[in-house]
Amino acid sequence: MVDRAASPDSTSSTLSCITVAERTDTAARSSVGASSANSTPPTSQGDTASITSDATKADAPVMMQQDKAEPEQETEHEDTKSEPGNAEQYEEQPDELGEQPEDGVHVDEDRGEKQQMEEEQEETSRRSSRRSRTSITTYNVQILAGTAIHTPTKYLEKHTANVMRTDRAVSGSTPVGGSDQLLSGGIKRPTLENNDSAPGNQLSKELEERISRRNPTGMGLLRAATRNAMVSASSSLGKRGREIMESGKGRLKTSRNGTDSSRRRQSDSAILMGKPTKRVRLSTTSIEELDEEPGKEYVKPKTKRWLSQGLYVGQHRDFDARLTESQNKARRKAAAAKENKILPMPMFAGERLLSMPYKEARDFKLPFDIYSPLPRKAKPEDWKKTSKNLFVGDAATIWKKSKPEADSYCLCDVEDGCGENCQNRFMLYECDKTNCLIGPEFCTNRAFAELKIRAKGNGYDYGVEVVETEDRGYGVRAMRCFNPHQIIVEYAGEIITQEECDRRMKVEYKNNECYYLMTFHNKMIIDATRGSIARFVNHSCEPNCRMIKWTVAGEPRMALFAGDWGIMTGEELTYDYNFDPFSAKNVQECRCGTASCRGVLGPRSKDQPKARSTATSLVAGAKRKIQEVFRSKGSRGGSSSPHKRRKVADIARSALSQAKKTVTESQSAKDARSVKEAADAEARSASRAERALRRSSTTNLASKRPKTLHKRSSNRTTSFSISRKIAPRPGGVLRRPNSKLSRFTSSVKKHSASIKSANRRPILPPLTTRSVAKAAGKAPSAASQATSAPLRQTTLPFKPLSVDLPSSPFASTSDNDGDNDDNGGTLREFAALPLRATRRPTTASSVRSAAASMKKNVVRSVRGPRRAAAVARMGLGLGVNGIGGLGEGGSGNTIRVILGSDE
Numbered sequence: 015m016v017d018r019a020a021s022p023d024s025t026s027s028t029l030s031c032i033t034v035a036e037r038t039d040t041a042a043r044s045s046v047g048a049s050s051a052n053s054t055p056p057t058s059q060g061d062t063a064s065i066t067s068d069a070t071k072a073d074a075p076v077m078m079q080q081d082k083a084e085p086e087q088e089t090e091h092e093d094t095k096s097e098p099g100n101a102e103q104y105e106e107q108p109d110e111l112g113e114q115p116e117d118g119v120h121v122d123e124d125r126g127e128k129q130q131m132e133e134e135q136e137e138t139s140r141r142s143s144r145r146s147r148t149s150i151t152t153y154n155v156q157i158l159a160g161t162a163i164h165t166p167t168k169y170l171e172k173h174t175a176n177v178m179r180t181d182r183a184v185s186g187s188t189p190v191g192g193s194d195q196l197l198s199g200g201i202k203r204p205t206l207e208n209n210d211s212a213p214g215n216q217l218s219k220e221l222e223e224r225i226s227r228r229n230p231t232g233m234g235l236l237r238a239a240t241r242n243a244m245v246s247a248s249s250s251l252g253k254r255g256r257e258i259m260e261s262g263k264g265r266l267k268t269s270r271n272g273t274d275s276s277r278r279r280q281s282d283s284a285i286l287m288g289k290p291t292k293r294v295r296l297s298t299t300s301i302e303e304l305d306e307e308p309g310k311e312y313v314k315p316k317t318k319r320w321l322s323q324g325l326y327v328g329q330h331r332d333f334d335a336r337l338t339e340s341q342n343k344a345r346r347k348a349a350a351a352k353e354n355k356i357l358p359m360p361m362f363a364g365e366r367l368l369s370m371p372y373k374e375a376r377d378f379k380l381p382f383d384i385y386s387p388l389p390r391k392a393k394p395e396d397w398k399k400t401s402k403n404l405f406v407g408d409a410a411t412i413w414k415k416s417k418p419e420a421d422s423y424c425l426c427d428v429e430d431g432c433g434e435n436c437q438n439r440f441m442l443y444e445c446d447k448t449n450c451l452i453g454p455e456f457c458t459n460r461a462f463a464e465l466k467i468r469a470k471g472n473g474y475d476y477g478v479e480v481v482e483t484e485d486r487g488y489g490v491r492a493m494r495c496f497n498p499h500q501i502i503v504e505y506a507g508e509i510i511t512q513e514e515c516d517r518r519m520k521v522e523y524k525n526n527e528c529y530y531l532m533t534f535h536n537k538m539i540i541d542a543t544r545g546s547i548a549r550f551v552n553h554s555c556e557p558n559c560r561m562i563k564w565t566v567a568g569e570p571r572m573a574l575f576a577g578d579w580g581i582m583t584g585e586e587l588t589y590d591y592n593f594d595p596f597s598a599k600n601v602q603e604c605r606c607g608t609a610s611c612r613g614v615l616g617p618r619s620k621d622q623p624k625a626r627s628t629a630t631s632l633v634a635g636a637k638r639k640i641q642e643v644f645r646s647k648g649s650r651g652g653s654s655s656p657h658k659r660r661k662v663a664d665i666a667r668s669a670l671s672q673a674k675k676t677v678t679e680s681q682s683a684k685d686a687r688s689v690k691e692a693a694d695a696e697a698r699s700a701s702r703a704e705r706a707l708r709r710s711s712t713t714n715l716a717s718k719r720p721k722t723l724h725k726r727s728s729n730r731t732t733s734f735s736i737s738r739k740i741a742p743r744p745g746g747v748l749r750r751p752n753s754k755l756s757r758f759t760s761s762v763k764k765h766s767a768s769i770k771s772a773n774r775r776p777i778l779p780p781l782t783t784r785s786v787a788k789a790a791g792k793a794p795s796a797a798s799q800a801t802s803a804p805l806r807q808t809t810l811p812f813k814p815l816s817v818d819l820p821s822s823p824f825a826s827t828s829d830n831d832g833d834n835d836d837n838g839g840t841l842r843e844f845a846a847l848p849l850r851a852t853r854r855p856t857t858a859s860s861v862r863s864a865a866a867s868m869k870k871n872v873v874r875s876v877r878g879p880r881r882a883a884a885v886a887r888m889g890l891g892l893g894v895n896g897i898g899g900l901g902e903g904g905s906g907n908t909i910r911v912i913l914g915s916d917e
């Protein structure tokens with residue numbers, strides 16, 4: 015039994031059994047007898063054992079002794095009580111205590127409270143024995159079981175844990191009492207301030223020492239131990255004790271810092287609420303160990319949803335990073351109705367384009383003036399397509415025999431880039447490696463080569479398409495812009511002889527409405543019935559394109575080139591057919607609808623009545639009305655009175671006289687105006703001649719020409735500037751068709767007519783094919799003989815800026831003035847002159863010298879045996895092999911309608 019009395023060391027050494035005598039008198043009392051008020055009565059659980067037990071009431075001192083023997087286990091308590099480094103935390107224990115009175119650790123932070131508690135305990139101890147017995151805990155099961163004494167020290171910790179759990183398990187049913195030394199759960203607080211020599215004091219000293227060499231890492235153990243003790247204490251407290259603890263809860267509320275603290279508070283609260291929490295399973299393990307316990311559940315914090323791909327995937331442009339996803343969603347929903355869709359941020363523009371609502375979405379389209387695949391594209395059924403010339407029948411043989419040699423060379427350098435002064439360009443020879451010194455990267459005179467590249471490209475490169483017109487069958491329109499003088503499409507087809515052409519006309523095409531025949535070269539004809547898209551290009555009296563024949567690698571080729579104003583997307587392409595109907599029967603009505611329409615396809619015949627003037631129309635209208643009036647009266651059977659009839663006659667007469675008066679006035683006004691215009695024109699031409707003379711001796715006119723043009727658009731008001739190179743065409747003068755110009759043109763025409771009538775001598779001596787060939791020592795060919803009539807020199811002092819008079823000798827063979835006179839000679843002379851010469855010379859001598867210098871240039875550039883031919887050609891203005899067919903009987907680029915019956 016003594017053993018047993020001494021044995022509690024084992025249990026007391028564990029947390030719950032530390033009993034530290036606070037006062038020596040208590041110890042003395044306990045040593046005196048079992049009847050002491052401080053004696054340990056049996057608990058309800060172990061009443062019998064306790065009563066029958068020999069255990070003296072001197073447990074406490076003995077336990078203290080034991081504590082000394084086992085400092086290791088006490089360390090936890092020491093840590094609990096003092097941790098200098100964590101003094102604050104240690105002092106915060108009451109807070110915990112206050113909040114979780116079940117933990118039952120009483121810390122002497124608040125002396126008053128401590129005093130109060132001690133008084134309470136003393137009061138409890140002074141109660142009846144029965145009450146005392148129930149209030150004092152017998153807490154050690156091992157002691158009660160009598161097994162404690164045999165427990166090896168190494169198992170103590172384990173057993174302690176068990177005991178703790180056991181204690182806690184039984185605490186609910188165990189009445190808790192307390193003496194003045196027992197606070198709770200058997201933990202006796204060491205009273206450090208007591209300096210008595212009692213064992214308690216000794217213990218206190220030891221504790222102090224241990225505190226001073228406390229290991230900071232023991233904090234976890236301290237907490238665990240503290241909590242453990244609290245649990246035990248709470249379970250050990252009686253009702254009264256718990257009330258006291260509860261009362262202290264509110265007062266001792268202080269906040270704790272750190273996550274651990276708050277977590278701990280939560281778990282402790284859970285303990286309070288009786289909830290099963292992992293933290294309740296406290297023992298000597300550290301907090302860290304507890305945190306890693308398997309099965310422990312943490313509430314996963316909300317995580318941000320990251321983008322899986324793309325820059326702004328999943329992120330709407332209204333997204334506000336400060337709000338949650340759901341808030342953003344709600345906000346977006348609310349703002350959807352009143353969202354301003356104008357000018358989004360650039361980074362959202364793409365998103366907006368791509369993810370717009372169905373009705374707002376549209377395909378991306380190039381601006382119409384860049385490229386416009388328009389609706390109403392037609393597909394002609396009987397069109398056999400070819401993009402290359404094919405020689406058919408005898409044409410191949412004839413072609414081989416009469417194949418012209420490439421006899422033009424240019425001496426341009428890289429800087430010139432084969433511009434306007436390029437000899438090849440002037441001769442309508444395309445540059446290539448055989449006749450041009452500079453490479454394709456610098457040369458700008460390789461239109462057909464450009465076309466070849468474009469033909470391999472897409473629709474934009476090709477740039478034209480067939481459409482159906484209202485009254486002219488099919489037509490061709492541009493799908494893109496073309497620069498002035500840019501090549502558009504080649505007129506290719508079958509090259510046939512004249513005989514073959516006749517046969518086809520009589521047999522194959524006799525029922526056709528449209529013919530696609532064009533005089534080509536050396537009496538050969540291109541039949542584009544099987545040909546390129548250019549065959550669908552219609553005629554216009556104010557064309558926007560020109561059909562020009564070039565010599566490419568020694569072979570003649572026809573192509574459609576943009577006019578002086580270029581082509582806008584969607585414009586219908588037209589050129590002047592110079593239609594040669596061969597018979598009045600075949601004259602076709604022109605439906606081009608332009609202001610200067612000649613009315614027929616082809617040049618206006620001499621006997622064709624001119625359009626009536628306004629005055630004439632007026633008179634005619636008045637007459638008609640009068641007649642109508644009389645007719646109508648007559649038709650009524652003379653029902654009107656003679657008075658009325660007289661009145662009508664008066665009205666009619668006055669109308670007629672009025673009309674006549676108008677006619678007379680308009681005629682005189684017209685005459686006066688024309689006289690004035692002629693005088694103005696003369697003055698202007700004189701001043702221009704002066705200026706031209708001044709310029710010709712100094713600088714190149716072409717280089718001074720403004721490079722910015724204003725593009726005329728047919729039915730749009732769009733205007734834009736084109737910075738372009740010098741027009742890649744011969745003889746071209748850029749003009750703006752306006753009323754001023756047309757007035758000027760007409761005045762120039764009148765002026766020239768007046769000069770003609772005055773029998774003035776031509777400025778230049780007549781040049782004929784024969785005479786030039788003779789000069790070159792070469793017999794004229796049959797073709798040249800056919801055109802050997804003296805070439806009439808133009809009577810104009812300079813090249814007119816006229817829309818009626820051909821600005822380019824190659825654009826048209828007709829003077830378009832309706833008189834059908836042969837201006838071929840004139841045109842040929844223009845062709846023979848260099849570009850500069852066509853603009854500058856204003857006097858006979860200057861023209862002559864310019865022509866001579868040009869010829870010299872041409873001849874100089876041609877070497878060897880070809881020189882003589884070049885000389886001859888110079889004289890003929892290329893009439894033999896023809897530029898634009900000029901040499902071919904003056905028919906030029908004429909579509910010939912050859913009907914067998916008319917031939």
Ligand SMILES: C[S@@+](CC[C@H](N)C(=O)[O-])C[C@H]1O[C@@H](n2cnc3c(N)ncnc32)[C@H](O)[C@@H]1O
Nearest residue numbers: 486487488528549550551552553603604605606
């Ligand atoms: C070379 S084709 C042009 C393509 C033709 N429109 C077609 O549908 O195949 C020439 C024919 O077109 C018609 N044509 C062309 N230009 C015309 C115009 N300005 N006025 C009336 N008919 C025209 C004439 O019937 C002419 O014989």
